[in-house]
Amino acid sequence: MRESIYLDYAASTPLDPEVEAHMLPYLRAVGNPSSIHALGRYLRAAIEESRAIIAELIGAEPGQIIFTSGGTEADNHALWGSVETWSIQHILYNPTEHHAVLHTIESLCRLRGVQAHPIAVDALGRVDLDHLEELLRRYPRSLVSVMYANNEIGTLQPVQEIASLVQSYEGYYHCDTVQVMGLGWVEVRNWAVDFIAASAHKFYGPKGIGFLYRRRPIRSFITGGSQERNQRAGTENVAGIVGMAYALKKAYTNSESYVSHLLSIKSYLIEQLTHAFSEIVFHGDITARGGHPGILNFRIPSNQLGNLVLIHLDIEGICASGTSACASGSEHPSHVLEAIGIPSEYAQEAIRFSWGIGIEKEHIDRALRALRSISYEPA
Numbered sequence: 221m222r223e224s225i226y227l228d229y230a231a232s233t234p235l236d237p238e239v240e241a242h243m244l245p246y247l248r249a250v251g252n253p254s255s256i257h258a259l260g261r262y263l264r265a266a267i268e269e270s271r272a273i274i275a276e277l278i279g280a281e282p283g284q285i286i287f288t289s290g291g292t293e294a295d296n297h298a299l300w301g302s303v304e305t306w307s308i309q310h311i312l313y314n315p316t317e318h319h320a321v322l323h324t325i326e327s328l329c330r331l332r333g334v335q336a337h338p339i340a341v342d343a344l345g346r347v348d349l350d351h352l353e354e355l356l357r358r359y360p361r362s363l364v365s366v367m368y369a370n371n372e373i374g375t376l377q378p379v380q381e382i383a384s385l386v387q388s389y390e391g392y393y394h395c396d397t398v399q400v401m402g403l404g405w406v407e408v409r410n411w412a413v414d415f416i417a418a419s420a421h422k423f424y425g426p427k428g429i430g431f432l433y434r435r436r437p438i439r440s441f442i443t444g445g446s447q448e449r450n451q452r453a454g455t456e457n458v459a460g461i462v463g464m465a466y467a468l469k470k471a472y473t474n475s476e477s478y479v480s481h482l483l484s485i486k487s488y489l490i491e492q493l494t495h496a497f498s499e500i501v502f503h504g505d506i507t508a509r510g511g512h513p514g515i516l517n518f519r520i521p522s523n524q525l526g527n528l529v530l531i532h533l534d535i536e537g538i539c540a541s542g543t544s545a546c547a548s549g550s551e552h553p554s555h556v557l558e559a560i561g562i563p564s565e566y567a568q569e570a571i572r573f574s575w576g577i578g579i580e581k582e583h584i585d586r587a588l589r590a591l592r593s594i595s596y597e598p599a
């Protein structure tokens with residue numbers, strides 16, 4: 221059978237075999253890390269060592285890292301925890317956030333009477349800092365949620381500027397860094413951010429494990445036992461935690477060559493697409509400085525298959541997405557493309573390619589051949 225080409229790294233990266241090997245002894249280990257006997261202490265030590273590794277990489281203190289079941293839980297924890305701890309009344313949010321943030325804000329409005337205010341974004345999906353400041357002036361001490369990189373269109377936000385602005389109005393800043401954690405860019409020491417969310421399966425670690433950095437303790441989102449210093453109840457996913465720390469260390473060590481590989485694939489892809497499809501429309505900021513190096517979202521106006529384009533690519537052995545994996549079961553076209561003004565009939569034809577380790581120009585060439593067959597433009 222012909223091997224398929226995986227161009228959906230933003231949905232989930234493959235598990236690094238080295239990470240897997242590192243996890244195996246902990247997957248098999250007997251015992252509970254909360255037990256005080258030797259087997260329990262062995263697992264507890266592995267958790268604390270992993271916490272220290274992650275904290276050092278991102279410039280935090282170990283006590284500021286809470287292990288979660290992934291990015292979604294980390295986002296929920298940050299938003300629920302700050303509303304419950306600091307009686308937040310207003311949340312200012314970027315409308316292109318992941319549903320883990322948007323749906324949590326909806327719940328907080330319904331269940332806690334919080335008021336949510338969208339921040340204006342431009343046609344590339346960047347938040348309007350003047351509008352954010354106007355909102356902060358009106359609602360000081362708000363909680364602000366603006367992600368680092370958008371998972372659908374890759375647009376990067378000016379997170380340092382946002383953090384300083386929020387700080388000057390005594391607000392709290394939650395930044396979903398899920399898509400950039402593997403690039404080695406996150407360093408919280410000199411960044412006035414209150415929360416960041418991360419997920420291991422976006423940087424070649426296992427699925428179902430992530431972490432939340434929080435500057436100060438907040439009320440626990442999951443109640444039960446006293447694990448994670450009473451901040452997140454539940455027996456820890458030890459193998460996942462160990463694997464995540466290993467994967468993150470590897471990502472930070474190799475970040476320079478990794479980002480440059482991603483960028484070389486991106487510029488090749490843009491060049492080839494532009495050459496093959498004269499009217500191609502890119503969504504989001506596609507520049508090296510303004511966009512994620514491993515994500516490209518576009519529409520081919522000469523596409524004859526309409527919203528069946530992804531099914532066609534799948535049949536051709538190309539695994540890509542049109543929207544975030546978590547929203548692909550829904551009937552609504554992408555809320556991200558809607559927020560940047562793309563009409564829904566066009567949004568349904570959007571294609572997101574995302575790539576990483578193991579993807580080379582020849583894989584892109586095969587994807588391009590599959591794309592050419594959908595278009596009526598002469599090749």
Ligand code: PLP
Pocket residue numbers: 230231289290291292293295318320367369370371396398399418419420428430544545546
């Ligand atoms: N936030 C962003 C920006 C994401 O891209 C994702 C996953 O795609 C999440 C949050 C959710 O992370 P997880 O899949 O670990 O729950």
